[in-house]
Amino acid sequence: MDREKSTNNRRTARWMSGILAGGTVLTALVAGGSAASASEPAAAAGAERCHTSELAASATYTDSGAGSAFGTVNLTNTGGRTCYIKGFPGLSFVAGDDGHQVGSPATMIGDQGDPIAIAPGQAAHAEFATSNVDAYDAATCKPVPVRGFRVYPPGETASLFAPYETRGCSAPGVGQPSVKAFRAP
Known part of the structure; x- marks a missing residue:
């Protein structure tokens, strides 16, 4: 005890x-x-924070077990300069042609990590877990098909879409995804 x-x-x-x-x-x-401080590691020194307009999002399934599916949310630098990311993505399921949010946003797990310098064409990755909606009572979960994730890069208010077809609980606070901070590949 x-x-x-x-x-x-x-x-x-x-x-x-x-x-x-x-x-x-x-x-x-x-x-x-700025989210950067004098204590940021040298890897991000001289680089400005990445902005939504210079990133592309994707999501990749990696494994499953114990009633969960695991994957990574990837932000690829599509800009012409090296920039950095530090922290968690804002992450939520979206559905329909209008991209409305499904259920609650992802719970952030762990520490914020270190800044990651991302050169043009390179990516940073954040691990996520989603719940198997069949593990919940259907009346409690209210499962619906989802088209993917709405992804907010750390420090940004504009979002990106990452396709990831699955089912999610539409009831707030039930079976929401979880996400860790971005890490270097």
Whole structure:
């Protein structure tokens, strides 16, 4: 019991530090600042943050197990300069011709990671997990077909579409995806 409590306390501390760090970055961005700081690693030194207009999104299935499907959301630099990404994508299922959101956005798991410099033509990857909707009561989940993901690059308010056909729970808070921060390939 003490071991379990200690593990839960460490997880809570990591989660809270991620929330606080995210709030610091959000405060800087809202104030007109930059997500970059003097502590950013040399890999991103001199590079500006990647903007939605210079990225393309895709999603790739990688594996499944224990009632989940796993994959990666990939952001490829289609611009003419090296730029950097740091943190989580905003990620949610979308459906229909209008691209309406299905269910709740993805839960962010883990730390924000380090800045990743992305040269033109190169990509950064964020792992995601989706739930098998058949594991939920249909009345609770309200499963619907989805066409893919709406993807917000870190620090951006414009989104991209990444095709990924599956089914998702349309009920808020039930079976939503989870996503980790972007990592270098």
